Amino acid sequence: MEFRNQTLENGLEIVAECNDQAYSMGLGFFVNTGSRDETSDNSGVSHFLEHMVFKGTPRRSAADVNRELDEIGSQSNAYTSEEHTVYYAAALPEYQTRAVDLLADIMRPSLREGDFETEKKVIIEEICKYDDQPPFGAHEKCMELYFAAHPLGRNVLGTADSVGALTPEAMREYFQRRYSPGNIKVVAAGCFDFDQLVADVETCCGGWEPFQAARNQTGTNGAAGFDFVERESAVQQYIVQISGGPSAQDADRYAHRVLSTIFGDEGGSRLFWAFVDTGLAEYAAAGTYEFQDAGITMTFLSCDPDAAVDNLRRLGDLQAAVLTEPVSDKELELAKSKICSQVVRRSERPSNRLFAVGGGWLQRRQYQPIKDVVEAYRAVTLDDVNEIAAKYPLHQTATVVSGPRTDW
Amino acid sequence: MSQQIHSHEFDNGLILVAQSMDWLESSAFTLALPAGCAKDPSDRRGLGNFTCEMVQRGSGSLDSREFSEALDRLGTDRSASVSAEHTSYGAATLADKLDETLALYADLVRRPRLPASQMEEARQVCLHEVQAVEDDLAQMAMQHVRLQTFGEPCGRSNPGDREGVSAVTSEDVAEFIDQHYVPNGAILSVAGKIDWPRLRDQVEQQFGSWQGASDSHSQSQVVHRAEYSHVEHDSAQVHIAVSYPSIPYDHADFFVARGALGVLSDGMSSRLFTHVREEKGLCYTIYATYSAVLHHGRVLSYAATSTERAQETLDVMLSELVRLSDGIDDGELNRLKARVKSALIMQQESSTARSGAMAGDWYHLGRVRTKDEITKAIDGLTVDTVNAYLAENRASDFSIVTVGAEPLRVAEPLAKK
Numbered sequence: 160m161e162f163r164n165q166t167l168e169n170g171l172e173i174v175a176e177c178n179d180q181a182y183s184m185g186l187g188f189f190v191n192t193g194s195r196d197e198t199s200d201n202s203g204v205s206h207f208l209e210h211m212v213f214k215g216t217p218r219r220s221a222a223d224v225n226r227e228l229d230e231i232g233s234q235s236n237a238y239t240s241e242e243h244t245v246y247y248a249a250a251l252p253e254y255q256t257r258a259v260d261l262l263a264d265i266m267r268p269s270l271r272e273g274d275f276e277t278e279k280k281v282i283i284e285e286i287c288k289y290d291d292q293p294p295f296g297a298h299e300k301c302m303e304l305y306f307a308a309h310p311l312g313r314n315v316l317g318t319a320d321s322v323g324a325l326t327p328e329a330m331r332e333y334f335q336r337r338y339s340p341g342n343i344k345v346v347a348a349g350c351f352d353f354d355q356l357v358a359d360v361e362t363c364c365g366g367w368e369p370f371q372a373a374r375n376q377t378g379t380n381g382a383a384g385f386d387f388v389e390r391e392s393a394v395q396q397y398i399v400q401i402s403g404g405p406s407a408q409d410a411d412r413y414a415h416r417v418l419s420t421i422f423g424d425e426g427g428s429r430l431f432w433a434f435v436d437t438g439l440a441e442y443a444a445a446g447t448y449e450f451q452d453a454g455i456t457m458t459f460l461s462c463d464p465d466a467a468v469d470n471l472r473r474l475g476d477l478q479a480a481v482l483t484e485p486v487s488d489k490e491l492e493l494a495k496s497k498i499c500s501q502v503v504r505r506s507e508r509p510s511n512r513l514f515a516v517g518g519g520w521l522q523r524r525q526y527q528p529i530k531d532v533v534e535a536y537r538a539v540t541l542d543d544v545n546e547i548a549a550k551y552p553l554h555q556t557a558t559v560v561s562g563p564r565t566d567w
Numbered sequence: 568m569s570q571q572i573h574s575h576e577f578d579n580g581l582i583l584v585a586q587s588m589d590w591l592e593s594s595a596f597t598l599a600l601p602a603g604c605a606k607d608p609s610d611r612r613g614l615g616n617f618t619c620e621m622v623q624r625g626s627g628s629l630d631s632r633e634f635s636e637a638l639d640r641l642g643t644d645r646s647a648s649v650s651a652e653h654t655s656y657g658a659a660t661l662a663d664k665l666d667e668t669l670a671l672y673a674d675l676v677r678r679p680r681l682p683a684s685q686m687e688e689a690r691q692v693c694l695h696e697v698q699a700v701e702d703d704l705a706q707m708a709m710q711h712v713r714l715q716t717f718g719e720p721c722g723r724s725n726p727g728d729r730e731g732v733s734a735v736t737s738e739d740v741a742e743f744i745d746q747h748y749v750p751n752g753a754i755l756s757v758a759g760k761i762d763w764p765r766l767r768d769q770v771e772q773q774f775g776s777w778q779g780a781s782d783s784h785s786q787s788q789v790v791h792r793a794e795y796s797h798v799e800h801d802s803a804q805v806h807i808a809v810s811y812p813s814i815p816y817d818h819a820d821f822f823v824a825r826g827a828l829g830v831l832s833d834g835m836s837s838r839l840f841t842h843v844r845e846e847k848g849l850c851y852t853i854y855a856t857y858s859a860v861l862h863h864g865r866v867l868s869y870a871a872t873s874t875e876r877a878q879e880t881l882d883v884m885l886s887e888l889v890r891l892s893d894g895i896d897d898g899e900l901n902r903l904k905a906r907v908k909s910a911l912i913m914q915q916e917s918s919t920a921r922s923g924a925m926a927g928d929w930y931h932l933g934r935v936r937t938k939d940e941i942t943k944a945i946d947g948l949t950v951d952t953v954n955a956y957l958a959e960n961r962a963s964d965f966s967i968v969t970v971g972a973e974p975l976r977v978a979e980p981l982a983k984k
Contacts, residue, residue: 225840225845226898228835230901277847281850281851284848284850284871284872291802293702392801395699426635427635438690493639496639496642501644503593503661504659504660507592
């Protein structure tokens, strides 16, 4: 595998991991924008815009875009997070130039009013879908509680009201502020011709006008607190908790993920043995998330409403016990084996490498070969993990509970 | 890209099927046992699932925690699932850890400890699974429609019901294993970086002396009911599930049917996505998929939308399903061909995906379709052959389930229930 990158004059960067042995390629346009770049006046616009990008350009109607994505046999999609909006296609190498032309073209969408109103209905249905399913808004509410005034606490989808109130003008204004070539990375992984990629991107995107698209960066310590969402019709109770962690740029993130695997992996973790194996909860797991200037551990548990109070207490005890019953050699080795094997196996698919390469570049402007990632996890020591446990206490949490119980 | 499929039937009836994918670092296997929830006694719904939970609580010389640690030490990802026809154990690991992983799974299916002291914990796990579905309305709708379209027992869902799970005893679990965790009728499918002769020897060593045969060859009855039922729920959206009969997986026209279904639901220019979501904005999620049990196939379709737009969504969905019978065009077929070919090649980039697909092929066909064979079949499709098929196999006899605040109007002759 070979890493290559190049920057166009307008600031658009192309980063690529070339692998001649692969059978397919992943191609993505990674935009450094998301819900943290919104305000309460345009809440949900990043995600709504992600949908509108597929609705056509001066050269293509919405139906043309969808039709051509299928003509090249691609598996294409897009997602929006707090910090990133990513448009991608997995395709066979023979379609490389067409894939670039298509994805590049839709990055300059027409944002037509008729399409805007139709798509708004789809977005509102998407919001309803999540309202109807566990944990019934507890995830978003917990992010809000933990991040308080920090923009990472903003809801990615927005609400039915905020999306309902959005106008095409507000979306255009946001687009013109955020979709600068300098704020976008073209990322490729797998089997393709890099020189051709650069030439094609130059043809399609070389004319994009550059402008400033800065992000307001402020660190956060996170806020503890408790809240609940009443959902009378729910059969189970759901607990979501957030505690602190290292940011995407912090080298502590490896030790943090190892600790999180020991504490809360879906199988074989302390949470698993305490809650799932015993049948005390339906599900209990924790995972790490890293942002540009903050990181978190998110813990999730679902159980019988009757058991929720005891389980919440037990969860707190287990979190505190990470300090009083430090991680053992065995726990460390098992977690590292699991993570390293997973890193290698996931890397077999070019579409997975696309997200690793693109995410790494957006967050750190750094390319890491797979073996470096494996080595970084292998190098984590007991001291590292125990220091992380002390630095980011798992029991200092923002907690939101949802379900039928109201006696909190 | 070598596609040679190796297979071997051991004396005890166990089928080993494998594809060497030496471009990968990993190996994965699927061990499908003839122990599906269709075998649950009618007063023990959920027994297969309960058994699957119990066998993972220690086997051979290892207790539950030691077993889990052994797999973690190998860096093995695992899965366990119960469908109507199989209990399947899956594992994915780095290629040099395959032998040890297989040995652990030989213990798991052949020498489970079934610790009596953990029966109540396992029961709680299984009761939670029954309960979790009640908060997952999409799954609830699909479970109901599967029961309507495949009938008892093939349309069952694996968690069973509270009564059944509550009644399960240690003896039931032991008996289920004795009858259904058997080599004759089981398929072990392996894909990834493997050495075939060595793998075959290893499997012979680990599984060769295993004995037992299943009665799975006695075919279960499959009955489709064209009817509408509604499950009342205080939800923002109505979850709509529709099923209708299609041809079996082993039918000569399978790829014709598969092509037609692709036009309906594969990709962003497919008909359901275009006409229900993109043009009308009626819903966020909509799809149709093929589902099969032995010798029977169905199309299952799903959409969810808010209550006030649910009637229109159902009407448009049904009209699209019916309109497909009027035929497809060249553009639709060409896009479908391009997508299937890409998907086939991408399946070769994942040992897990490949091992699962191979086990499914073997169960339905008694052999594995290679990438070239499927490519040839898809390339051979023409608009005329697909349209002739569609004209003869019109979508009809819909089985419909809705979960939501209000029932919908369904035209006769379906609205009988």
